[in-house]
Amino acid sequence: MNTYNPRLWALLALIVSLNTLADNGEQSSSWTLSTSPNGNIAAEVRLTEGRLQYRISYRDRPVIMPSSLGFVFKDEPALMGPFTHVETSVREVDTAWTLPWGERKHIADHFTELRYKVRETADPEREMAVVFRVYDDGVGFRYEIPDQPGLTQFEIIDERTEFVFAENYHAWWIPAYRDQRYEYQYARSALSSLDVVHTPLTLQGDEITIVVHEAALVDYASMTLRMESDNSKTLVSDLVPWANGVRVVAQTPLKTPWRTLQIAEQPSDLFSSNLILNLNEPNKLGDVSWVEPGKYMGIWWEMHIGLKDWSPGDKQGATTERAKDYIDFAAEHGIDGVLVEGWNTGWEGEWWQRAPTFDFTRAVEGFDINEVVNYGKRKGVRLVGHHETAAGIQHYEAQMEEAFRFYERLGVKNVKTGYVGTRLDGNQWHHGQYMVRHFQNVAETAARHRITINAHEPIKDTGLRRTYPNMMTREGARGMEYNGGSPDTGNLPDHTTIVPFTRLQAGPFDYNAGIFNFDYREHRPHNRVPTTLAKQLALYVVIYSPLQMVPDLPENYEGHPAFQFVEDVATDWEHTRGINGVIGDYVTIARKDRQSDDWYLGAITDENARSLTVALDFLDVGTTYRAEIYEDGKNAHWRDNPEDYNIRTMTVRSTDRLDIELAPGGGTAIRFVAL
Ligand code: NOJ
Numbered sequence: 001m002n003t004y005n006p007r008l009w010a011l012l013a014l015i016v017s018l019n020t021l022a023d024n025g026e027q028s029s030s031w032t033l034s035t036s037p038n039g040n041i042a043a044e045v046r047l048t049e050g051r052l053q054y055r056i057s058y059r060d061r062p063v064i065m066p067s068s069l070g071f072v073f074k075d076e077p078a079l080m081g082p083f084t085h086v087e088t089s090v091r092e093v094d095t096a097w098t099l100p101w102g103e104r105k106h107i108a109d110h111f112t113e114l115r116y117k118v119r120e121t122a123d124p125e126r127e128m129a130v131v132f133r134v135y136d137d138g139v140g141f142r143y144e145i146p147d148q149p150g151l152t153q154f155e156i157i158d159e160r161t162e163f164v165f166a167e168n169y170h171a172w173w174i175p176a177y178r179d180q181r182y183e184y185q186y187a188r189s190a191l192s193s194l195d196v197v198h199t200p201l202t203l204q205g206d207e208i209t210i211v212v213h214e215a216a217l218v219d220y221a222s223m224t225l226r227m228e229s230d231n232s233k234t235l236v237s238d239l240v241p242w243a244n245g246v247r248v249v250a251q252t253p254l255k256t257p258w259r260t261l262q263i264a265e266q267p268s269d270l271f272s273s274n275l276i277l278n279l280n281e282p283n284k285l286g287d288v289s290w291v292e293p294g295k296y297m298g299i300w301w302e303m304h305i306g307l308k309d310w311s312p313g314d315k316q317g318a319t320t321e322r323a324k325d326y327i328d329f330a331a332e333h334g335i336d337g338v339l340v341e342g343w344n345t346g347w348e349g350e351w352w353q354r355a356p357t358f359d360f361t362r363a364v365e366g367f368d369i370n371e372v373v374n375y376g377k378r379k380g381v382r383l384v385g386h387h388e389t390a391a392g393i394q395h396y397e398a399q400m401e402e403a404f405r406f407y408e409r410l411g412v413k414n415v416k417t418g419y420v421g422t423r424l425d426g427n428q429w430h431h432g433q434y435m436v437r438h439f440q441n442v443a444e445t446a447a448r449h450r451i452t453i454n455a456h457e458p459i460k461d462t463g464l465r466r467t468y469p470n471m472m473t474r475e476g477a478r479g480m481e482y483n484g485g486s487p488d489t490g491n492l493p494d495h496t497t498i499v500p501f502t503r504l505q506a507g508p509f510d511y512n513a514g515i516f517n518f519d520y521r522e523h524r525p526h527n528r529v530p531t532t533l534a535k536q537l538a539l540y541v542v543i544y545s546p547l548q549m550v551p552d553l554p555e556n557y558e559g560h561p562a563f564q565f566v567e568d569v570a571t572d573w574e575h576t577r578g579i580n581g582v583i584g585d586y587v588t589i590a591r592k593d594r595q596s597d598d599w600y601l602g603a604i605t606d607e608n609a610r611s612l613t614v615a616l617d618f619l620d621v622g623t624t625y626r627a628e629i630y631e632d633g634k635n636a637h638w639r640d641n642p643e644d645y646n647i648r649t650m651t652v653r654s655t656d657r658l659d660i661e662l663a664p665g666g667g668t669a670i671r672f673v674a675l
């Protein structure tokens with residue numbers, strides 16, 4: 001819906017006058033402006049000596065200083081200008097849409113769009129447009145290269161999108177071009193000390209927090225950000241190349257992914273941002289009632305802590321009998337699915353070190369898949385499928401159609417995929433156009449079989465779950481598995497106070513919180529889960545995923561009073577509210593269940609104890625709630641006393657305030673039951 005807006009008319013008048021200037025042969029045009037609906041964010045574009053530049057400000061304070069735009073192509077002149085201005089168009093769109101599942105149900109989609117089209121002044125006079133969408137919660141911009149005689153098939157050697165930041169912000173980042181893909185502990189340092197980093201990149205100034213990322217990554221390469229000249233405040237897009245050095249194999253008409261900047265005053269405001277989803281195309285799958293959020297267990301943690309193995313033989317984790325144990329427990333506690341890793345052939349020995357040998361439809365000895373599936377059906381628990389590829393894309397794609405058909409026949413609704421390995425097919429980065437294309441293929445193939453995906457070692461999330469709602473969740477960060485067997489002992493206690501503001505701004509994260517037994521040192525003397533038990537519970541609310549794992553062994557949950565929270569907590573939300581947060585220190589999030597009137601709250605801290613006071617004004621006005629509080633005990637400490645916790649209840653309303661005490665590495669999880 002386009003609405004009448006006096007600001008737009010003023011802008012149009014300005015554009016007309018600017019065009020006249022440009023047509024008269026001026027060297028530099030003035031800035032053409034587009035502002036967010038609330039007026040706080042301004043994105044501007046201009047030609048200066050024939051070069052395209054943009055800049056961005058927040059409440060009149062610069063965020064991005066004049067920064068250049070353009071491309072370098074293989075065997076063709078660069079598309080960097082000199083350009084002349086062709087036309088500008090603006091529109092305001094104010095609409096809304098519904099997420100079939102997610103952190104919230106209703107999403108407002110209100111933005112001002114500015115399209116600025118240019119043409120080369122000299123031969124071959126190629127045309128290009130840059131399009132800005134300015135929202136209240138940030139800006140997205142992308143390039144559009146139309147179909148034209150001088151440009152059809154081409155190869156991009158470099159996308160030259162500059163980000164000249166106004167200040168030397170504090171940066172929260174993970175390195176790019178490393179062998180463990182996205183699985184690094186986040187570091188904090190001055191922006192000016194960065195080398196080459198993945199997105200989301202989170203930057204903090206005195207008054208704002210910025211997340212730089214991208215949306216709608218389709219048939220293109222992931223954008224990393226590189227500092228070109230040391231100790232500067234300028235990052236330049238660095239697209240992850242193919243093995244031959246080409247970044248993107250393209251053809252016109254081309255629309256690049258959106259380059260995004262979420263801008264928030266408080267870090268916790270980021271939990272209300274819908275920028276990434278809004279910049280993606282609407283659902284292409286039609287009826288997606290078959291896509292269901294929920295919980296799953298798995299023969300999984302027992303491998304990570306060295307009790308069992310993925311390989312067949314004496315320590316084989318995947319057995320018919322063990323799968324039935326998990327199914328029994330899942331059935332008793334309302335858990336929808338059970339994952340079995342290592343059930344298929346190909347896991348012998350060091351499977352990640354060799355060319356893949358997996359057969360995705362053949363079971364190993366000791367595992368009767370039909371018996372397991374039928375046992376589960378009788379108890380109302382589904383098998384969760386697994387496709388570990390060991391980064392062998394060709395090997396996987398050759399079997400993919402059959403592999404999904406096989407699972408569909410068995411009634412499997414969700415498949416966890418995996419891409420362990422340093423390079424795909426031995427020579428491609430995990431984050432280039434090759435993997436982006438593969439992910440598209442997986443999403444579409446799975447959808448044809450009404451199967452949803454939980455991808456590990458994935459391409460990063462750029463909001464495609466809006467377009468393909470079966471792309472439910474993914475890893476793409478250091479998860480719980482690192483506490484199981486990583487040689488560096490595991491994640492630091494502050495890890496989960498950083499990822500909500502960084503990795504999770506991209507989309508859902510299959511983190512796998514929910515470990516109840518902290519004493520698993522038999523085979524892992526140096527590893528530990530660096531939290532208290534109460535924090536494990538709180539993470540179900542803090543770390544959003546529509547599929548939540550219940551990862552520990554059934555024996556470790558059996559009869560445990562705190563398990564009630566895991567059983568109760570929702571996985572699909574009507575509302576999400578960021579309550580407070582300091583990146584790397586603590587964070588509190590509240591969410592309302594879609595299926596009931598209940599609210600849930602999770603508060604977590606890093607290695608430091610903390611007292612927080614939370615206003616319960618997110619609760620529905622006029623409703624009384626029974627707050628079921630799972631909190632750290634007086635002597636709880638992540639290092640030596642993680643299992644000290646209390647459960648208490650109290651009656652609360654939206655006008656109340658609640659004091660929360662968090663132990664070192666601790667947390668609080670609350671269910672608010674509407675009475
Ligand atoms: C890495 C995944 O992140 C983990 O969850 C899985 O258990 C192993 N690969 C084996 O597939």
Ligand code: CA
Pocket residue numbers: 183456457475481
């Ligand atoms: Ca992993």
